[in-house]
């Protein structure tokens with residue numbers, strides 16, 4: 043049986059439209075990410091050109107003040123969120139599994155979810171333009187400009203929701219990459235030997251996991267401020283609170299953006315100089331240092347606020363200090379060039395360009411990191427110029443990547459001459475655009491007018507902007523034409539490139555490798571025998587594929603002879619030769635049930651079932667999320683928005699049920715390097731990493747509460763803002779209920795060990811009932827507080843009454859939502875336990891338990907903070 047006939051579970055060929063809606067393959071998702079990100083680049087670029095037209099001469103009126111504010115804000119948000127990181131995610135999706143010798147990411151369906159959530163979050167952003175105006179408070183979204191008072195249009199709210207959806211996509215991606223990279227590396231591939239690009243992605247997703255969770259806290263609060271009228275950022279100290287939350291995310295974001303570019307630059311420098319990165323070990327160490335330090339520098343964005351000078355000085359030191367590891371990386375790249383023999387290809391030129399831009403951006407950044415100079419430069423075009431040298435420097439590295447891997451992804455070569463033309467226009471255009479802005483630094487930032495004396499500088503900048511924009515026409519033309527007519531390439535057109543993606547055909551076959559990749563012999567080779575494990579599962583490999591030896595080392599080794607043996611012309615499709623396995627049943631949290639035994643018919647040549655996880659549901663769920671968020675954005679105005687919310691909610695429910703009940707099969711790796719998580723299953727590591735980001739999310743909420751309470755007077759809080767009726771007792775009851783429920787989860791594990799079906803069902807049901815009891819008790823308490831009627835609170839104590847009520851309801855509400863999610867998981871698990879699941883393999887209960895205990899522990903923090911202190 044061939045591919046498309048396999049009952050809707052396997053991948054249709056790439057020429058089929060359906061393929062792109064159901065695919066979960068990392069290479070397909072990588073291509074989808076890349077193309078979508080380029081679309082948002084064009085959108086953000088057009089907005090930027092509108093701004094440059096407006097700034098052609100002082101006093102111009104191409105855009106109104108309001109339209110200019112929207113253009114500036116949307117340009118910034120689209121480029122920072124929807125273009126640059128997703129562009130890097132595209133490469134990461136395509137290449138990381140290839141570079142580390144994995145078949146796919148650890149959770150392929152989650153990967154598809156991540157892409158669709160990203161796409162629909164972007165479409166939600168675009169929808170905001172048609173809701174009476176989009177967000178217009180700048181990309182940093184400073185309070186109080188981000189509040190409904192100053193931004194009453196629905197579009198402003200929609201953008202906040204779009205960002206929340208975007209962060210959902212990022213978090214799913216981060217969890218997936220971390221699990222994959224820690225657990226699915228080829229045998230013998232040590233963590234420290236990861237290729238430079240993969241290493242940069244590893245550090246990027248670590249930073250993303252924590253930084254974006256902080257932004258999520260800020261955005262959830264902001265959304266609540268728009269939708270329910272809570273008082274955080276409009277309260278005493280609220281403006282400063284926003285900047286803390288935002289920049290705790292925002293500064294690491296600079297490195298999140300720049301790291302993948304750095305990884306690509308390192309790869310390109312190695313390939314096109316034929317020289318391993320000089321001081322590779324120190325290079326990697328410097329990256330790790332930067333990743334850690336990036337979280338302790340955020341306050342340099344707040345030098346002009348009332349924070350005392352000692353703290354400012356401390357943050358000046360950490361900020362300027364971060365340039366030291368960067369110096370090391372820059373010198374290492376420069377020495378690599380000096381020691382090697384350079385080939386000036388397009389990817390190399392873009393890498394070198396990125397390095398030059400980054401050096402300028404870095405040096406001008408040190409000026410801003412110094413407290414005294416920041417007083418001078420803040421809010422001026424110095425910042426605009428510096429920021430673009432760094433961020434677009436990062437984008438430049440990514441454009442090196444698109445030329446570098448274009449032959450790998452398409453099997454065809456781009457036109458080298460046109461590539462160089464693109465680079466020349468791009469580099470000249472960029473510098474014409476931004477260098478004059480350092481000179482015209484006295485221009486106020488984010489303002490659509492400026493002093494006449496600066497006109498000529500701005501005109502040069504505008505010309506540069508159009509040259510830069512036009513350079514992309516060359517790129518799109520080049521890549522598009524080459525797709526059809528470019529010279530066909532073998533597996534490795536660059537000769538000196540040494541990472542594993544270059545030893546397989548271009549484009550690589552669906553299953554990536556002709557066998558199990560292994561580095562145990564010191565260089566990459568493929569085992570041709572399927573690995574049989576005790577339970578008889580094997581890897582998914584067509585019979586008779588040759589044992590090949592790519593003859594390469596993992597990274598940075600000198601030239602390797604291109605291997606011919608591994609070339610296999612199958613591009614994709616048509617390689618799976620048997621029907622779809624029926625897989626296990628159930629949710630991702632149930633890998634235990636998807637055992638080969640349950641998989642039944644779908645035996646591969648190796649004797650086990652093959653991976654089977656194509657799915658339409660990720661698309662459905664994310665489309666439903668799009669409708670729901672769009673409805674919620676205008677829910678206060680009712681009417682059509684109310685209907686949209688209902689339809690979206692309904693479709694979400696259908697989508698999640700469909701997603702959870704679909705059968706799929708993802709094999710756990712049998713032979714893989716798994717340091718330091720050898721004994722941990724994929725699902726467990728995924729849960730851990732997710733909870734790590736959840737810790738930061740709650741940290742953001744609890745931190746906000748503490749911050750606002752201090753700002754409003756710690757003691758006064760209870761005397762002035764909280765009614766007498768707010769007593770400890772309901773909170774205490776809830777503490778006992780949750781502790782008891784955690785104990786019940788432990789009992790269900792014990793019951794599973796004793797093989798007692800009834801015991802498992804009973805204890806899970808008790809957990810569920812205790813959780814429901816918790817929610818009822820909380821509901822009664824809230825109901826009571828809503829309707830207190832005292833002199834101080836004649837209208838009750840509801841979400842919008844004051845800062846204390848806002849923090850109380852929102853923080854405990856977030857916790858309550860976590861309880862609800864846990865109860866939904868239980869509703870899925872209890873019937874399955876009734877049918878006898880979890881007795882052989884209780885890992886699902888264990889993963890649920892991790893989540894449930896976490897929710898419990900959070901409550902142990904909330905209870906004293908909100909009820910006792």
Ligand SMILES: [Cu+2]
Pocket residue numbers: 292293339340342343
């Ligand atoms: Cu910063």
